[in-house]
Amino acid sequence: xxxxxxxxxxxxxxxxxxxxxxxxxxxxxxxxxxxxxxxxxxxxxxxxxxxxxxxxxxxxxxxxxxxxxxxxxxxxxxxxxxxxxxxxxxxxxxxxxxxxxxxxxxxxxxxxxxxxxxxxxxxxxxxxxxxxxxxxxxxxxxxxxxxxxxxxxxxxxxxxxxxxxxxxxxxxxxxxxxxxxxxxxxxxxxxxxxxxxxxxxxxxxxxxxxxxxxxxxxxxxxxxxxxxxxxxxxxxxxxxxxxxxxxxxxxxxxxxxxxxxxxxxxxxxxxxxxxxxxxxxxxxxxxxxxxxxxxxxxxxxxxxxxxxxxxxxxxxxxxxxxxxxxxxxxxxxxxxxxxxxxxxxxxxxxxxxxxxxxxxxxxxxxxxxxxxxxxxxxxxxxxxxxxxxxxxxxxxxxxxxxxxxxxxxxxxxxxxxxxxxxx
Numbered sequence: 008x009x010x011x012x013x014x015x016x017x018x019x020x021x022x023x024x025x026x027x028x029x030x031x032x033x034x035x036x037x038x039x040x041x042x043x044x045x046x047x048x049x050x051x052x053x054x055x056x057x058x059x060x061x062x063x064x065x066x067x068x069x070x071x072x073x074x075x076x077x078x079x080x081x082x083x084x085x086x087x088x089x090x091x092x093x094x095x096x097x098x099x100x101x102x103x104x105x106x107x108x109x110x111x112x113x114x115x116x117x118x119x120x121x122x123x124x125x126x127x128x129x130x131x132x133x134x135x136x137x138x139x140x141x142x143x144x145x146x147x148x149x150x151x152x153x154x155x156x157x158x159x160x161x162x163x164x165x166x167x168x169x170x171x172x173x174x175x176x177x178x179x180x181x182x183x184x185x186x187x188x189x190x191x192x193x194x195x196x197x198x199x200x201x202x203x204x205x206x207x208x209x210x211x212x213x214x215x216x217x218x219x220x221x222x223x224x225x226x227x228x229x230x231x232x233x234x235x236x237x238x239x240x241x242x243x244x245x246x247x248x249x250x251x252x253x254x255x256x257x258x259x260x261x262x263x264x265x266x267x268x269x270x271x272x273x274x275x276x277x278x279x280x281x282x283x284x285x286x287x288x289x290x291x292x293x294x295x296x297x298x299x300x301x302x303x304x305x306x307x308x309x310x311x312x313x314x315x316x317x318x319x320x321x322x323x324x325x326x327x328x329x330x331x332x333x334x335x336x337x338x339x340x341x342x343x344x345x346x347x348x349x350x351x352x353x354x355x356x357x358x359x360x361x362x363x364x365x366x367x368x369x370x371x372x373x374x375x376x377x378x379x380x381x382x383x384x385x386x387x388x389x390x391x392x393x394x395x396x397x398x399x400x401x402x403x404x405x406x407x408x409x410x411x412x413x414x415x416x417x418x419x420x421x422x423x424x425x426x427x428x429x430x
Contacts, residue, residue: 036356037278042188043068044139044195055266069252071270073132073199075099079271080131080237081254087239087247088208089131093216094336096235098329099129100210101322111325114212120246123206123238131205131239133252136178136198140168140185144194161191172196189279202247204240211235221335225343282358283378289348291388297341299393304334 041047043064051057074080078095082088097110103124104110117123147164151157165185172178181198188194210216211232218231239247261267280288311327314320347353365374384391415421 033356036360038276040273040276042195043134044137051266057266066252067268067270068134068137070254071134073134073272075129075131081270082133082239082249082252083236083254083256085248085250085253087202087249088253089205089237089239091235091237093211093231093233093235094332096207096210096237097213097216098326098333099126100207100235101325101329102126103207104322104325109321109325110210111213111328114215115207115210117206117208120238123208125204125206125240129205129237130201130203131237132182132199132201134197135200136181136196138172138196140194140196143168165194168196172198202239202241204242204244206238206240207235208238209236217332221332221339224336225339281374281377282354282361283374283381285348285354285357287381287384287388289345291385292392293341293345293348295389295392297338297345300334300341301338304331304338307331307334 046064048059051059070082072080072082072089072091074089074091074095078091080089080091080095083090100115101110103126104115108115115124144161144164147167148157148160151160169183169185172183178198180200182201184197184199186195186197211234215232216234219227239249241247307327308331311324311331314327315324317324361374365371
């Protein structure tokens with residue numbers, strides 16, 4: 008979940024039947040996930056007799072947080088206490104671990120405010136302002152003569168809108184982000200309040216925080232303490248006053264039939280990829296990626312087993328284990344994705360849905376155009392997957408380019424100055 012595009016959304020988890028054997032498209036084939044700008048309030052009322060006003064949505068949005076750039080969190084007290092998952096924090100928390108400590112074995116707990124440990128560079132963000140800017144963007148691109156010009160005008164419009172909102176009342180001092188939905192069908196601008204002073208309060212040891220390990224991950228309900236507590240401090244070094252918006256603990260739990268909403272920050276869903284794109288993902292994109300990260304995980308695991316009991320390499324072993332766990336998490340997720348892409352029923356329903364959309368869009372050839380473009384990519388899929396810049400693979404292609412330049416310089420007897428320039 009470390010992709011660049013993040014946005015707050017609302018996810019409803021009702022008790023539903025999964026029509027796994029049906030090939031007919033259903034209204035919820037694309038999931039039950041919505042943005043705060045466009046929740047299906049009428050459906051909530053009809054399906055669950057749940058009637059929420061704008062004040063409820065506003066409170067839920069402001070009680071929720073984005074934890075750094077990779078996880079979801081929330082305020083859970085009046086004085087800035089933050090709750091997030093154990094796996095979201097572990098790799099960061101060990102950075103404030105002292106020489107004689109081992110958080111993996113013993114965990115960490117600050118019994119008072121003075122014992123809470125600040126982690127430099129860590130931040131959380133609270134989404135305070137949201138506004139639909141679709142009409143503004145569409146007006147800016149209305150006269151585009153081709154796709155290239157459309158993209159250029161759209162980029163300029165989004166930048167201009169950010170600058171405009173930076174000086175609007177209520178938006179000053181916020182970190183602004185324009186967000187593109189549905190491949191350009193809708194646009195919003197978000198204003199985040201960023202808290203830069205974040206201190207560790209509680210981190211369970213691994214035996215509690217990661218009980219069940221990878222076998223349970225994504226598979227069974229987690230009977231563990233998959234949580235971490237942090238606290239946000241304000242510019243004056245005082246705990247943030249979050250009394251206006253926070254989630255109170257419900258010691259009674261939930262009861263059968265109660266609607267449950269989960270608020271979070273996904274990377275992106277890719278729910279609107281076409282059949283041709285999904286077939287490319289199945290046959291190339293995820294296939295190569297899964298092999299790569301599995302191989303990397305296995306190599307790192309071998310290295311970890313060699314150093315895990317070395318008292319002089321505690322920190323190195325912890326960092327290695329964190330990377331291994333992250334890769335294992337990705338492997339399980341991608342295996343699930345591949346399972347869906349190889350499921351004839353699911354793909355059949357996707358094809359049926361696409362067919363019905365095309366039938367209602369006469370004169371548009373986007374699907375055929377995409378299919379033709381992806382057909383051209385197929386012979387080069389291995390290179391796209393293995394040589395393209397990636398946080399996992401590094402800049403392999405860039406390194407090859409630099410080595411080729413240096414080789415040419417040597418073969419052509421370039422001057423020392425030219426050799427050093429490309430070295």
